Amino acid sequence: MGITLAQTPTGVPTQPVLTQSSQPAHTPVGETASKGNAKISGYVVDSTLTKAVEYANIAVYNTATDKLVDGTVADDKGKFTLTKVAPGTYKLLISFLGYNVKPIENVVITKGQIKDMGVIRLSASTRTLGEVTVAGKKALVEDKVDRLIYNADNDVAAKGGDALDILRKVPMLAVDPTGNVSLQGSSSVRVLINGKPSSILAGNLADALRQIPADLIKTVEVITSPSAKYDAEGSGGIINIITKKNTLQGLHLDMDGGTGNRNSTLGLNGSFRKGKLGLNLNGNGRIIYNPSASDLNQTTFLASGATPVQTRQRIDAFDKGTFAQYALGMDYDLPKNQSLTAGVRLGIRNLSQDQHQLTNTLSSERVAAPTKRDVNTQNLSNSIDVNIDYLHTYEGSSKEFSFSTQYSRSTLTNNFEANNLDTLGLIKTRQQNLNYATNQEFILQADYQTPVSKVLQLEFGAKNTLRRVTSDYNYLLAGPTTDFVVDPSRPSGLLNYDQNIAAAYVATTFTLPGGIVLKPGLRYEYTSIQAQTGGSQTGGSTGVPMSILIPDYGRLLPSINVGKKVGESSSLKFGYTRRIRRPFIDDLNPNFNTANPLNIRVGNPYLKPETVDRIEIGYSTQLKKTYLNFSLYTRLNTDDIQSISQRSDTLVGAVVTRVTNLGKEYNYGTNLFATINLTPRWSVNANLDIMYRFIQGLALDINGLSTTISNQGFRWGGRMDTQIQFDKGWVLQANLGYRGKDIALQGYRIGFAQYSLGARKSFTNKRGSVGLVAENFLTQGMGFTSVLNSAQFNQDFRQYIYNSSVRATFSYKFGSLNGARVKKSKSLSEEN
Known part of the structure; x- marks a missing residue:
């Protein structure tokens, strides 16, 4: 340049x-x-x-x-x-x-x-020409040698929404109606907040992302080929959510909120800075109130020659939830190019669902009497993250040293209480499943980078992560009016799962002639595990704790990223990385969850890590008013962690889903993203992705014997957004997206469409705005169907997502700010 x-x-x-x-x-x-x-x-x-x-x-x-x-x-x-x-x-x-x-x-x-x-x-x-105001802003998407950055600041439709509303519009990401996030077809993604892992994300990722308000997000980094500096977890890649942070002198407070027919939000974001000390405080709350429903049609095949069991089930439900997140950050400039930062982040998730289940079963050519069941599920969690980071930069050089610590703890409660009813609607029996889990982490990390020459920079560091997962679960039974007692026929127990991950890495950056940037790296991680199962502390089994023999393992994980400028406005990049996916807490939890006795889920503490090798080639260019980004990728997963379903051995007509290391999975895909600035005030963004998937693993045949099965097929999806700025502070934004059929080992999930329309009016003093956003407003909601086929059963499960919503939004800024010197900062897992 x-x-x-x-x-x-x-x-x-x-x-x-x-x-x-x-x-x-x-x-x-x-x-x-x-x-x-x-x-x-x-x-x-x-x-x-x-x-x-x-x-x-x-x-x-x-x-x-x-x-x-x-x-x-x-x-x-x-x-x-x-x-x-x-x-x-x-x-x-x-x-x-x-x-x-x-x-x-x-x-x-x-x-x-x-x-x-x-x-x-x-x-x-900001330049004013008559009544027209043109403000400089960053491009919606920035393409780096190892990542893609989505600048979320100007997203009108996301006002009053949450992180999922932002992620739905980020290139290469897909979010289904239930909130599950995938990156280029892989749901095994590592999500970071400001470069750090967070216990807020340790449980249900979809619910955790609903805790983060869209108004607080500055950028989203999609890192498909992470360097050796990053943890190896997340076989599909990394999503790094960067939140807004104010560094101006003085005191200020931003207030954002919204209310609608499906949810309401309120957020406060404040900062204080005087001299070398800066404080940032934000608190955000969100409540949801939404009906839901599902239909299940299932045929279960018993042993050869036996009559299949036909099952039909209808569930009507109402979801109520409160999500909140609070964060306090502090930074202080120490003498001689040193700084100290610290933060505390709290998260709360209280989600409950009231269900009415009606089940009909046809067995041996006779229709059994319908069974009725009222179920209340409680999915609750509290989490805390505490971090202290030290950074030392060196004057006149890019050399720097950082040391970081973090402690995280989350508690997860996933209980249900069911009333089994007779034909008159009176309670016959009652059932409880109490499931309490915790996830704790303590992290120490040191990083050092130094220029070796004008064309070479060296980085190296080490990290140690101590992690403990516990799960305490048991079943209780009671009559219509009697007290609950332990159910001797149901498994109860306690799981202690301790994991220690020691890691070291070295990474280099070469700046070569011809505009070539080369970033090779090597990371080694050694994981040791100690696990025990035993009697529950709150009831149930009283057996002596027994050790689970899970071998320790080490992984050598290379990575390389290459970028090259082509002409004045184009670039090419190549990336290769090897990553692993360790099982999540829900994958490990051996609790036998029968909230729906026809669809039962159980975890597996014996899971091995999944390994993935990924290659990507990308090209981006600026053609006058159009920015294009094109990529091709392939992904090979071994010891693939997936869910496998089979008929229950004890509950007639029931299907049990277990998490296991299936086998292997191949993915080949392409992604095309374009931003077109039709006028200085009107932009259009479009995204198209196509992927071919092949999955192979073991399942059970009709006689309960293991057999190799496979599935394969294409999946495609697309999205288009447009934003128009008008005079006097008006902005209009529209979005339309479609996600096609997606395959799994035992079946597939049908496609779905989503759309939104939003408008915002800024006040003349630039301190606030009001807006209106409507999503999926042409229908009441959508049907979301999953189909499973196997030798043991066929299942058609249709969820009704009532996501038609309208919400009003507002924001206002209080306080007075002046300029302040910005200090560089560093945090756990943060990439330079």
């Missing part, structure tokens, strides 16, 4: 303008640059965010002649360096598209001096 100069008719230089060339380089322009041995360096960042202004322009003027004598372009971290600067007095002009030009006067340079300008803040520009 280089710098050209826009001039007025009189020839007086105005703002330096960025132009593209094959690589960012030190580019003297204007009159011949002075010959000297001094250096000028610094970092360019956004004035309101701790984010670099990548490839900002730096122009150097001689103060005496007011002529441009030198210039350069910052790198992708906002860092710039000017060399061979002669003694003298200079003026620097720092600029980038969408920001106000930042002049720095009277920069005095002496012979041989290394002048560190520190952090230079650029503020977003």
